[in-house]
Amino acid sequence: MDAILKVEGVSKRFGGLLALGDVSFAVERGAIMGLIGPNGAGKTTMFNCVAGIYKPTEGRILFAADDAQRDVAGRKPERMTALGVARTFQNIRLFASLTVLDNVRIGRHCRTAANFFGAVLRTRSQRAEERRIVDDAMECLDFVGLGEAALSQASSLSYGDQRRLEIARALATQPRLLLLDEPAAGMNPRETEALVDLIHAILARGVTVVLIEHDMKLVMRICKHLVVLDHGVKIADGTPQEVRANPDVIEAYLGKGAAHA
Amino acid sequence: MRGAFKTLLYLAAAAALAYPLTPFRDVYVLHVLVLIMVYMVLAMGLNILPGFCGLLDLGFVGFYGIGAYTAGLLTIHYNMSFWLIVPLAAVNGAFFGVMLGVPTLRLVGDYFAIVTFGFSELVVLFLTNEIWLTRGPLGVPGIAPVSIDATWLATLLGVDSRWRYAFRGEVPYFYLGLLMVILVYCGMRRLEDSRLGRAWLAIREDPMAAASCGVDLLAYKVIAFAVSAGIGAMAGAFFARWTLFISPDMFKFWESFLVLCMVVLGGLGNINGALVGAVILIALGELLRVALPRLGLPTETRFLAYGLIMVLIMRFRPGGIFTQVAETTMQSGLIKELRARLAARRTA
Structure with a gap:
């Protein structure tokens, strides 16, 4: 095996x-x-x-x-x-006051690299990375069927959708x-x-x-x-x-x- | 309605911009406006910790003091230029932020707040007692004002004269303060809408879930602490070169509390809220400074008013005036683009 x-x-x-x-x-x-x-x-x-x-x-x-x-x-x-290794939680742990998209964008954290200086100076590579993060996050959201709700607040989702969002966030970490x-x-x-x-x-x-x-x-x-x-x-x-x-x-x-x- | 409000806001901003140049200008009003701008920067700097990361920092004024003394002493002893001192003070503040943050940011909640409180007391005690460096309770008088020295440009152009402008009165400080507020504001907006800002907000919302997304909690809290301390120290450097005199009792605990009140009043985690909180509380402080003696009360009782405001905010509007977290993120070009994409998809 x-x-x-x-x-x-x-x-x-x-x-x-x-x-x-x-x-x-x-x-x-x-x-x-x-x-x-x-x-x-x-x-x-x-x-x-x-x-x-x-x-x-x-x-x-x-x-x-x-x-x-x-x-x-x-x-x-x-x-x-x-x-x-990614995981979801028994008692849902979303970033409740952020948007659905931001929840998944945070999931991309470990696969991206921009730091303080990139963020403040808005370097070309930082902007390209931000664009990729949105695209990758949307791909994960569409995959679990939450693409339409990307800009709603995470806590406004139904219980079942919150569980799907946790899965999308976990998948975003590849x-x-x-x-x-x-x-x-x-x-x-x-x-x-x-x-x-x-x-x-x-x-x-x-x-x-x-x-x-x-x-x-x-x-x-x-x-x-x-x-x-x-x-x-x-x-x-x-x-x-x-x-x-x-x-x-x-x-x-x-x-x-x-x-x- | 919204459009009219915006126009009104722009008009007010334009009027405020032109005010120092009009004949109606008043030294006292200008002084208060510059003070408001110093506190705006402080509030934006502090906002990173309780607002973005959910860390209660009661010792923020310690970094403000470090920045002010760094600037004051470098000016007195080395006659260094303000433009060099600001980054040095910011770096020095950030350095102390890291020194304090690395060992203490493993603590959570109230324990962390207690340590930061102790730190700011420590700074005041150091400034009071290490007389060889800080002159102790006598303070540091006679700090030179900000100046712009462009003699090098004159030399370069072959003109034999000193192109040097030393700030006098409140008017140039008004515009310098405004520049500082705008720079910090833009920087904060960019930070909020970035990988770093999202990691901070994730820590505030749920540390365990943030770690599961790959956010190194300690590292990102230390970065937050360093950035916050750096901004606080920058405001301190400006303050030292503006008031031209600093002493340890300017950096007592009350200042931390005041800045924290501004952030909570404006709305934790909202950058615009920090600005509004600074305006309201400084203006209120000045009103009370006039009103309280007439009522036969000492001016220190104004802290009672701040306390009352905090109680009322907690009771009736716990999110502060602006409750939206990560507000600037929603205004970014990428999000606007995405919104259009989603709308197009819905109609298709």
Whole structure:
């Protein structure tokens, strides 16, 4: 398997609390992987470790944007973004009082270079770069279907559109690996359908997707590979069919005894 | 309506421009106008921190003081030209901004505000006690006014005379101050509508999301601090060469508070708001200076009025007078072009 991401024995402790205990899994390049588990299982903590927001207490996180694989555990979030890892947030984190376009333009930050002097002097290269930033941002917005709303304020968008805007902003960083934290939360069935199409379109752009999701029907439908966490420990890893039949998974979701019923 | 308002604004601006040259000019009014311009620059400089980056800076006046003393001392000891001193003071202010920012910008919220407050107190204590350098509480008197020396041009042209003009009275300072305000204003607008300005606004809106977009939080906060400090120091340099006397008690904490009030009143993150805030609060301060003694109150009670204004603003209009963030961005050519493109797409 050509893995874009390998998580090896990652643990994360917050004081006495073990949020992640010796978790290992691999993400296949160009596939959709689902990270599932009950509330408080450590899924978002796992994302935060991969995205550089937390430094794992132990373990290695091997990321291979192209060929060279390197241990990226403990790198800062902005470095991870530059390497090609982008993410969305469970509780939407947009730049609320800025426009939709500006949200995505900020996403271009790590792929552009203008500095203080370029901005004040309005050099030729700075102006050309600004024009490119607008074009690239509009491309991302059109891709998620928000092009028309480019100049509205981000906070004026509907809930579903705000989630799409977060995806557009993440795509603007030109990621190789996209981490989606509960992208379908709060969406109606029609929006969820559109999201499925969008995720497949993202995949077609050559971006690998890992998603945390509670909507089991959605997960079982679009993921080829699932990893299940419970209380910070991996309890299952395999295809949706294998995971669905796993007694530990049934117990984690439905309680003790459910597997035997 | 909007057009009429604009015309009126232009007329007012033209009248203000011509005022110092008219026979109705009054030294006191001119003095207040120049003071307003100094505070406009200060407010625009401070606006970068609480306005663009969401960092509460209570020690801004420290950089103002550093700039003023840099200019004052360089003038006294080396008789340096104002045009050389301004960039030097700005660089010196920015240097102290970086020195203070690198270790302290890891702090967030109130903790950062406390450190900046401590810094400005430190500057005042330094200016008061390091008598060998600053003459302490006596201050630095006898600073030469700004002058324009074009003797080099005369020599170049083979004319044997001194082409030197030293500023006298308020009129030349009025135009020099105006030039400074316009330059800083244009610079701020350009910064706001740039990759740098967007990164600052992202930090203000949501630091975690900003980092996920690739913004190096510490680096961009330090840049903001340096730019803000540099502008503050520039205003200080102008102030020193305008009042021709500086002393440590001109740079007390109250000044920071006053500038912060201007920025909050005008609207955090709005450049035009900073200008309007400076006009309102300086004008109000001058009115109170006249009115309070007549009521039998000491002039220091004017700070009560500033406090009251802050309370009222927070209660009734927490966004300030101009609530729009990144306003100038929406006026840029690229955005206008995009708006036209979107409209064309909609009709197609």
